[in-house]
Amino acid sequence: MTALTTDERLYPDCDPLNVEGRLTEEEKAPLRRLRRMLDETARPLLEEYWEAGEFPHQLDGPLRDLNLMAPEELTVGGGEPRALYHGFRIFELARTDASLATYYTAQAGLFRTACRVGGTAEQFAAWDPAITTFEMTGVFCLTEPEHGSDIAGGLATSARREGDEWILDGAKRWIGGAFSADYLAVFARDTADGQVKGFLVERGAEGVHLEKIRGKTSLRMMQNAHITLDGVRVPESLRLGNVNSFKDVAAMLRAMRSDVAWIATGIQAGAYEAALRYVRSREQFGRSLGSFQLVQEKLARMLGNVTASLSLVAGLAERQQEGIFRDEDSALAKMWISLHMRDTVALAREVVGGNGITLATDVARFHADAEAVYSYEGTHEINALVVGRSITGKSAFA
Template sequence: MTESRAMPKAERLYESCDYYDAESLLTDAERHVLGRLRAFLDERARPVLAEYWERGEFPPDLGPALIDLDLMEPAELTVDGPARGIYHAFRTFELARTDASLATYYTAQAGLFRTAVSVGASDEQKAEWMPRIIDFSLRGVFCLTEPEHGSDIAGGLATTARRDGDEWVLDGTKRWIGGASEADVLAVFARDVDDGNVKSFLVDRHAPGVTLEKIGGKTALRMMQNFDIGLDGVRVSEAERLHAVESFRAVAAMLRAMRSDVAWIATGIQAGAFEAARRYVAGRQQFGKPLASFQLVQEKLARMLGNVTSSLSMVVRLTEQQAAGVYRDQDSSLAKMQCCRAMRETVALAREVAGGNGITLAADVGRFHADAEAVYSYEGTHEINSLIVGRSITGTGAFV
């Protein structure tokens, strides 16, 4: 009989939601860093999440404390080079199983902005900027979506860039930019009025002509602060243009890399919702018995676990492919589409087994249920990702 690779029970981080032990792919050092993150989230984040979610504010002390944990490229993991992709993926998973806003907040820097520079910058620019991105001394956000252009951004991007000597002049508006108020620079994508191609620029958030307006009235990701950004005659030097971005192809390369992060967030949300539901039904009595003892409740828990397990298996394999240098649009789109579809069912079942209490923040499933709707739509809607996969299947594009 083959000896099991499963870790001893006391050492497992994800035993309750990781039945096939994907965690075994992590090294002891990686697990140690994730355990350090787990302790921080349990001690510092969980006690304040409900309060700040209801207030629609991000806890002011959590951001700096999260940065101080040295999670981007932890020193203990980078003796022989950058941290492995599977570590970065489980870091996102750990954040999301606690709260979707926390995961979105951190990946705005560690995923979106870092990818924009790693894909779009020249070697000289990377040498200057990447160390500062990793230690958060240069903070940035990814500014692609516009008020009138989301799914059709490839052809519809309306923000313009006009060359004027050694500078560029930007005009336009961006929307849904998370964390913009805390950024040093905005990675703005604009269409060159001369050649019609998309280019990207690192814009000083405080530059003349830049305005930020917080988006209010949200019913999901309430802690995450999203903004409309106005650009009115904003001047940017040629040195601040991402020199490897000469068309939308570079943006597409960024998106295919970043969608894997969103698939991991969707999987983490499922794990968090499942664990919250499991805790609730174990402690709730009805008809003189724990809810966990009812057949229909157990069936729903089993479906939730099935969704978590299948999603985790998919994103682990996607991460392994990307670690081997295989980046395909259809792979990241399939994972984003499928994991988010499973996420929607999982959080609905979690809310369902908690009954009326499921819509309260106290039961700890309500946040996951509401926040899942935002994750379902960002980084490519279900429909757009399904068409990317469909094009791969049939060889025929069905975009309008």
């Protein structure tokens, strides 16, 4: 596949309003490198590994070597990449594959945010250089076997202090990327004051047991773990110093939920582009499939969904770049975009017909993977209640 040149649009088919035009050329450069790696190295592996339900870890090195968290062009003089660049980085990964995007953001989004927001300034300064280069890898462990949407009040994993150590007992579930992580950012309830605290637990520590969740029909490449913690000892130095209640965890979720909205937008773009490739090459009744009115109507609806979603996440990124992080903003983006993602991937499957249930067209992957993204980082209903509370000033949570 021919590499993009600097004067070519990154998303000519799925971004008619040219939202990518808000990116600088310096921001587009690492995205072009990512595109080349995904097209040349990742895409040939996707069908085989999705079918097998395994992650292609031979991509770990190429992803790490791209240095996407701190590309040289964007960190000259100690600068930090803009939120819009971070969003398009996720978008580019997700338009190729949702598991790739989820796997990468487990490190670059979830774990890094846990350390940035939950750690003290000293902790983050010590850890972040290694996090950005993947020398220190980790995942975010909040959801439990019996507590998902009600995790704020229901979190059952316990932490008990004993001298300069903490002893953790409990279980976490649906933790993506845990098998290859160095650390598990575990959130547990302090038995002394009943408040939630955060800890970096070494994956290989005594008392930590990981079990692969099997039988998934969505995000099949992503390895999700059921984690059991049985008397796990963690030194005080690995307690996240700024996590003293669930409000502090909520601050992390406020910053991270927009990442999922970008993933949902990228899935739509990938499904739309796959459907478009198909109708441009397929003939029925002696005519191009793309020449039929009903097909064009579906393509138009899909493009509308992608365009609106991309505009929404870009606006959210620019707002967060200004330092404005509101629960209702990220919840609205995740809720609305995930809902329309479902519509987009369903239309893509309709357009591709019977071939839409095979991996060969890519549509089936996006169609299946969308279901997991629809639910994680807050279900549709929970996010709707967050937005509704902001609109009315009244909480409708049970």
